[in-house]
Amino acid sequence: MIDNISWLAIYPEIVLLAMACVIMLVDLGVHSPRRTATYVLTMLTLAVVAVLQGVYASSGNTFYGFGNMVVSDAMGNWLKCFATVAVMVTLVYGxxxxxxxxxxxxxxxxxxSMLALLGMFIMISGNNFLVLYLGLELLTLSSYTLVALRRDNATATExxxxxxxxGAMASGFLLYGLSMLYGATGSLDIGQVFKAVNSGQIRHQVLVFGLVFVVAGLAFKLGVVPFHMWIPxxxxxxPTAVTLMIGGAPKLAAFAITIRLLVDGLLPLAIxxxxxxGVLAIGSLLVGNLAAIAQTNLKRMLAYSTISQMGFVLLGLLSGVINGNVDAAAVESAYSSAMFYVVSYVLTTLAAFGVILLLAREGFESEEIADLAGLNQRSPxxxxxxxxxxxxxxxxPPLVGFYAKLSVLQALVASGQGLYIALAVFAVVMSLIGAFYYLRVVxxxxxxxPLTATSVSAPLDVRVVLTVNGALVLVLGLLPGGLMALxxxxxxxxLAT
Structure with missing residues (x-):
């Protein structure tokens, strides 16, 4: 019998799913070319869900539901709250x-978009291999459809x-790796897998074989080298609105599933x-930054930028366990710096693509770097x-991206390991190279x-949200303490549970 705690654990997900079905039916009677009623209902639903997740997260409680298949904890609830807000902002811009x-x-x-968000929620809350995989598939299948939404556009279809x-190949990698871990440990429950691995009674070779495929699947979802081919x-x-949907909120879910699998389930295999x-991070920083220099298309440049940024996230996950020893301070510093980096990256990406969407006009995409020429004269x-x-x-400095990079580098240097310090130096050098292609756009x-003298106009909601979004990038850089502490x-x- 399902108890009340189980329903409480997934209450926001139930609201989101029920309203997605309601909105789907209501939309059949909407005839406005801008889908005003559908849009308003969607935004109200997402606002309610974000508040619910914020309340759950603020309480700090952790509870498990449906036979430990689902977990509701502070990390998951905050990530779901941020993901919901990111989807709201994406829809406003798009x-x-x-x-x-x-x-x-x-x-x-x-x-x-709401079903993709539901997939993210399930990924973030999953405490069971099958639940994680179901969430991942719901997100990816929704994403494939969104990319092909412009049915008359050959580029989008391609x-x-x-x-x-x-994506199908990556899902196969992940599923094969999870099946290997299930075969070795005899359980799909992440907590039970941790206990089985920690017992030391399972052959290390079998575990590592499964782990390789799991990491490959996760690397694809994060978009890191050499599993980055799809991103550019x-x-x-x-369509640019869908690019933002793929490049924003799902990164929070990808971070969460990485923590659930590698830290919650496979921490004894951290070494x-x-x-x-480490290898994925080095490749991502190198390829991402060097390839971005050669790009003239702004969206493609930001794609390679994403690859290098995800390399930094992986660096944040490196120093939690040092020489096989789990140190509480190192764990907190490493994984919280990675979480801070992902949140700040999504915030910055939203605003950057918001400007690209704003400049796009009917029949004109505004996605080449040259299309931004003289933007300051058109709209300061x-x-x-x-x-x-x-x-x-x-x-x-003093922007949030600086503090995000600094926190990751501090976690690496604080480990005291020569290799990690060398990685920190390498990351700084790569950041200096990366600064070139960002400053070129500025x-x-x-x-x-300017190529055109026309002024830039936008609806009121877009102007307000974009201004607040840009201001947060600056304010959280000046006052990062609150978000870092969170x-x-x-x-x-x-991790305490």
């Missing part, structure tokens, strides 16, 4: 763009096909998976927001002559 390109002939953009084929093509080919993550506010985002991604915005507390509470 609605005018979608309306101009015939993507709102039905309400699929809104309902599929991007969706590439995403689908490579999908980012460039997908093995940390080596794998939006040029300023874009500059703040680019400086933040480059890690220039130079184009402020010093090149991440640290969430990680400590999650």
């Amino acid at each position: 609605r005018p763009y979608a309306a101009d390109r015939g993507m709102l002939r039905g309400g699929e953009l809104f309902t599929l 991007a969706a096909m590439k995403y689908f084929v490579l 093509d999908v980012y460039q080919g997908a 093995d998976w940390q080596q794998m993550l 506010l939006y040029a300023g927001v874009m500059a703040v985002c680019l400086f933040s991604m480059a890690g220039i 130079k184009v915005m402020y010093f090149d002559a 991440c640290a507390d969430a990680i400590v509470r999650a």
Whole structure:
């Protein structure tokens, strides 16, 4: 029999799923070309869900439901709250763009976004291999459909096909790895897997074999080298509103599933998976930053930027366990810095793509770097927001991206390991190289002559949200303590159970 705690653990998910079904039906009677009723209902639903997740997270309680298959803890609830807000912001930015390109002939953009968010929730809350995989598939299948939403656009269709084929391969990797771990430990429950691995009675070779496939599947979802092939093509080919949907909130879910599997379930194998993550991080920082320099397409450049940024996240996960010894302070510092990095990256990405969406007009995508020429003369506010985002991604103080990079580097250096200190130095050098392609865009915005004299106009809700979004990138850089403390507390509470 299912107890009340089980229902309480998934109450926000129930609200989200029920309202997604209701909105799908209501949309059948909506005839507005901008889907106003569908949009308003969606935003109200997401606002209620975000508040619910915030209340759950603030309580700090941890409880398990459905026979330990689902966990509701501070880390998961905060990540779900942030993911919900990120999807809300994405829909605010993306609605005018979608309306101009015939993507709102039905309400699929809104309902599929809500189902993708539900998939993220299940990934974040999963405490069982099958639950995690079901959440992952719900997210990815919704994402494939969103990429192909412009049915009359060959580029978007091609991007969706590439995403689908490579995504299916990555899902196979992850499922095969999980099946190997199940075969070795005899359980799908992450807590039971941890106990079985920690007992030391299972052959190490079998565990590592399964672990390799699990890390490969996770690397694809994070978009790190050498599993990054889909990111540039999908980012460039997908409609820009969908690119933001893929590049924003799902990164929070990918971080959560990595913590659930590698830290909650396979921490005794940390010495093995940390080596794998180290190699992935080095490759991502190197390829991401060097390849971005050669790009003239802004979305493609930001795709390679994402690869390098995810390399930094992996660096944050490296120093939690040192020489096989679990130290509470090192665990808190390492994993909270990675969580802070992911949250700040998503915040910055939202604003950067918000500006690209704002500049796009009907029949004009505004996705080449040259399209931003003289933006400061056309709109100082939006040029300023874009500059703040680019400086933040480059890690220039006093913006939030600088503090995110600093916290990861501090965790590496505090480990006292020569290899980790060398990795920190390498990451700094790569960041210096990366600063070139970010600053090149700023130079184009402020010093090149504008291609058109038309002023930039946007609906009121887009202007307000974009301004607040850009301001947060600056404010959280000046006052990062609150968010950092929230991440640290969430990680400590999650790992304590």
